[in-house]
């Protein structure tokens with residue numbers, strides 16, 4: 001199994017320059033290989049296999065940077081080709097652009113050339129640089145690769161990938177929690193707890209909107225314009241981090257508390273299109289949340305069960321099983337002839353839980 005840890009790194013001036021060169025060389029080699037492949041195909045209708053090594057004679061400066069980073073660009077390009085041939089909808093590989101593409105490169109660990117040494121990370125060509133390691137790596141984890149990246153506000157990060165061998169015992173699903181997706185609060189669970197997706201986040205997005213409108217009125221490429229752009233990037237990063245913290249905290253609490261989680265298999269893309277709910281869905285917090293839940297549960301040998309999206313979780317009474325023909329979105333309380341009066345979302349979450357228990361029993 002693999003696990004990645006992302007740490008902030010603090011390169012000095014020389015290292016920052018070399019990072020910049022490496023990002024540039026990776027982009028260069030990627031585009032060079034892509035254009036030669038296209039030209040070769042036009043001529044022969046065959047696919048050309050090339051490696052970055054052949055360019056080093058013509059472009060001496062490529063030797064300055066980490067050669068494994070360049071090799072990884074070849075793998076990236078091969079992957080982009082494969083994806084395209086598997087599914088044409090993905091689109092043909094595009095040329096990389098200095099402005100739009102993420103500044104990053106990946107290098108691999110060979111013969112201990114990469115390691116974390118106390119407060120320092122050692123990288124090929126770069127040498128020792130300061131790292132803020134905010135969590136410990138369990139013993140037995142083997143360092144496989146590092147992806148260095150620079151974000152829009154100028155900060156540098158190292159995403160360190162480890163491989164580990166762990167025999168995870170599957171846990172018996174004795175304690176199931178159902179989660180009903182909620183537009184405003186992220187989810188409501190079958191015990192009646194609300195996630196309370198923070199309102200500050202919505203407010204922060206409104207502020208971000210105002211900042212972006214102010215930017216659009218500024219004289220392009222003026223000092224103020226760049227200043228505002230940096231401000232926006234910083235603010236953006238802050239709210240993204242807050243959201244991530246919130247989602248990590250909640251998925252961790254749930255994972256530790258129960259042995260199985262049941263959710264509806266919602267197709268977020270379709271939802272975003274058919275219902276115009278705005279920001280609270282568009283930020284895709286639910287997608288991120290379920291991916292955090294998935295791996296956290298898997299690490300502990302616990303299960304995530306996805307209930308079919310056509311399962312009538314809202315219309316069914318969670319006490320007697322009766323099913324209503326219609327339930328308006330405006331009806332916040334579920335009222336049944338059997339005497340059940342319940343919050344609509346809690347009723348749905350209990351149904352999702354019961355459906356998961358039924359699926360588990362049928363297995």
Ligand SMILES: [Zn+2]
Pocket residue numbers: 317318319320321322336337338339340
């Ligand atoms: Zn009922």
